[in-house]
Amino acid sequence: MEDLEGGVDFLADERKKAKFDVEAMKIFWAGSQHKFQVADRMARLVASDPVFKKDDRVRLERKELFKGTLRKAAHAWKRIVELRLSEEEASQLRFFVDEPAYTDLHWGMFIPAIKGQGTEEQQRKWLPLAYRMQIIGCYAQTELGHGSNVQGLETTATFDSETDEFVINSPTLTSSKWWPGGLGKISTHAVVYARLMIDGKEHGVHGFIVQLRSLDDHLPLPGITVGDIGMKFGSGAYNTMDNGVLQFDHVRIPRDQMLMRVLQVTREGKVVQSDVPRQLIYGTMVYVRQTIVYDASRALSKAVCIATRYSAVRRQFGSQNGGRETQVIDYKTQQNRLFPLLASAYAFRIVGDWLNWLYRDVTERLQANDFSTLPEAHACTAGLKSLTTSFTADAIEECRKLCGGHGYLCSSGLPELFAVYVPACTYEGDNVVLLLQVARILMKTVSQLGSGKQPVGTIAYMGRAENLMQSQCSVKKAEDWLNPATVLEVFEARSLRMSVACAKNLSQFSNPEEGFLELSADLVGASVAHCQLIVVSKFIEKLQQDIPGEGVRPNAIALVDAFNYTDHFLGSVLGRYDGNVYPKLYEEAWKDPLNDSVIPDGFHEYVRPLLKRQVRTSRL
Template sequence: MEGVDILPHERSKKQFDVDAMKIVWAGSRHAFEVSDRMARLVASDPAFQKDNRSRLGRKELFKNTLRKATYAWKRIIELRLTEEEAGRLRFFVDEPAFTDLHWGMFVPAIKGQGTEEQQQKWLPLAYKMQIIGCYAQTELGHGSNVQGLETTATFDPDKDEFVIHSPTLTSSKWWPGGLGKVSTHAVVYARLITNGEEHGVHGFIVQLRSLDDHMPLPGITIGDIGMKFGNGAYNTMDNGVLTFHHVRIPRNQMLMRVFQVTREGKCVQSNVPRQLIYGTMVFVRQTIVADASSALSRAVCIATRYSAVRRQFGSQDGVETQVIDYKTQQNRLFPLLASAYAFRFVGEWLKWLYTDVTQRLQANDFSTLPEAHACTAGLKSLTTTATADAIEECRKLCGGHGYLCASGLPELFAVYVPACTYEGDNVVLLLQVARFLVKTVSQLGSGKEPIGTTAYLGRVQDLMQCRCEVQTAEDWLKPSVMLEAFEARSARMCVARAQNLSKFANPEDGFAELSADLVEAAVAHCQLIVVSKYVYSSSCANLKTCRVRFNYPWTMGV
């Protein structure tokens, strides 16, 4: 108990307004109040306790999660919580569950890709959880390569139905959360075939289980894919495998907001721009970036408290030195603390970006879409990779104690690390960013000005020639100096990669050969984005002036 008394002493030495910082972290006073209220609600309810999670067997673990998810939904209904409040309550329950994919992917997919009629039919059922949905895209043989999916949806004009079929072992849907035991429905992605011709991959709403006895419907085989990495962790989720044997669904269960199949089997592009579906992708990725800051902050909080309490060596008068006072500990820990704030701020900015992109798409303005796609893809990759690595570093910072499940770090790592793969493999995403950057550089001479997070490339000539004027360590604290350094590095790397690519007769051969270098350029660009948002946010010298929501949009170089 002696160590517990150290933390109040450490907190008493603060040199900033903690209450103001809470508002900054939350994004607004309203967001803080909602989070605080939901956190207290969960913490005070014994039904949500998680002390024994790492010691439960898989069957008991899953049953426990079912109970919590059901109880959480009951409380949401009883308390008449708003969608925002319900989301925060589920966050603080802190247990991967079938509801994550229902609310995080199934519902957004219908909202983003379904027609108004489809939304009116399916969303009320989903909102009331009268049906439980999952998102069946990834297959045993294909993940990031969505166009390579093998599941087929063949239109039968005689019966006005689609026939969903899994032609190969590798076409089995693999990994969807909530699929193994719980989901009654799924948004299934399959290759559309009409009149013997393929028309790419599209989404279909497919009922998987009977609403009477919950048994799989005819032609559908479902199972749980088994244990995952770590104690507890993602083993609370029933990730599943799914195959179809000539399963028929009505034609109107194809998501047809953008692309439609008529009664005669003709494929028609609707008057809704296909680019609108990218709005859902931007939403999902900005959520992932926000989750990165949350996961990283938890790990840093554990490691910081441990470092303040733990004492080792340097005994003077019988009192050993606090681990946090060692420069080597600070050098490893404090950059992670700064990263948690940086990711939080860039996550807040991405909320603005999502709103902006959505409004532009609805107005048929697609000018910012490629840049927004590259930006969100890159930030998803950068923040999830950094966070996964940082959680492991925090475990090491806690010495042997960090290896204990009781520290919370092993399970936190096991729960978080899949983020480096789902919604786009991180290296594949960086290569997409690199393509966009190379294209942007190649268009500089055409008079087309780069926009948004690539606007700095419009000053590429100056950045290629600029020299750092830093004379003292304190100079690096100047926002303009930091930004110029990151801008110059990114610009020079982008230009160099574009020049090297131009030497290849076949650009694709060059892209394959130089892919490692291109990934480095993409990382540099994404780091610049994070730094620019962090610099802007931290430039609020008086935190009391930051109690209101930040001023958007944030531009590069502010």
């Protein structure tokens, strides 16, 4: 966006060198003329509004920082209402405010959970309240002891047939909910995941709508203990979010607050499977992960934009005859590090757009009871989420290093961008755990080759196994790599061969699960190769269409004890000598100043008016 305060463009010479139509590319990047205009308008709106100023963020202590976020969230909502913004516009506005806030979880997780898992009746009751922000919700799944393994959650929801209620309880310390954004200080409600218990029998993990705080005085309801879990990576970053801790002491909720779209509990305490397919849940996961891939392209592009411009400005060495020094962007090492990141930002955007299409395609099919493409779509989004977020996290740090010493200053924007981005590698599925899921479908596909079952979607290439196993790389000289078909075939052959090799090694095991564990490192490698192929293939497709131009194991702890460090020196709750991690983590949490008061500063000015409907309802 043109933004020439003093009127002088120090990169003008650079801009003149362009060989394509920048305006056309803006529209390509945005997705359409319409999307471009909405984004452009919302970005300017945010940029010109003093309330959304963020350059002082890293200098605020936590309470001030958090209060500022509450102020911004309230102001955003006010603008959305005043300007009668559409859902698309509102979402773009929130995106450009560029500060993690409780509203992200309310709109991004709480509402979608009710939409996806609630019955129509439940949706009719809860969604309007949520849309108007009369209640604010969060998504409470992860516990202190369990994140990746959702089936291991310990919170219980026990049916009491006498009162027709569920009793939500946290039986252990490790069952405390831990991490949910918006929970710590703000949410009035939560979708809580708990183990359904009826008459002493377990029925798996399900979602329950639980009210946490009074709508009168915002105090936690009886039986509920709730707070913020403390400082996270970086000095502004994700510390604007009240990630929380939550414990239940036999809290009662009406039966109809279990989300019963898929599984119902009757008045008599019978468990009834509805005719809605369970697979719908996977549809939601495809949606959420698709947005994460899209976000990867945004974070990466931001970092690359900063590093590229600065590399053109920065000069170091190479002055000849008293002339100016060389722009660091002209060093081949700088280019070699930076340009692949730039290309990847575009590639991830293209992949994100394609995943959006895939999500819509899967949804349509699900509605028509066609589940055939779901496993592949699910694996594909899981894998791409993992690949793009890991790559982007590393790339942001590389961009920071590309800026030399100055990249280490917060004013460069890069430290905060890194700190706020990295959790994407962990939430919505730990990246390694996700790759292991991808490996399962790859191994299944390979095992079925020759059975007549044709692989679909992004795994279709495996149907050409015979060819790909034998194909010889046609590259003779460097330029041959410029042929996209060659590149594609090489990536396909590589991916297939890695999968086939794993499958062969797996078949040596009498117990396949044991084999899977033993070979997991190689399996992760095969998954990565498969996901890289997807990115390369979607990128190539688009370019052609649209764009111009172990031994250690028993000794491990001893080996680190030998370093002889004190707990003080380590300064880490997770690295304590005694391994007594959880209670200490819990203790630590309460030390955060946000826990000094039950009602956080700013609540009365910025949150309460929303809850009290003192701001008029929007078009949403």
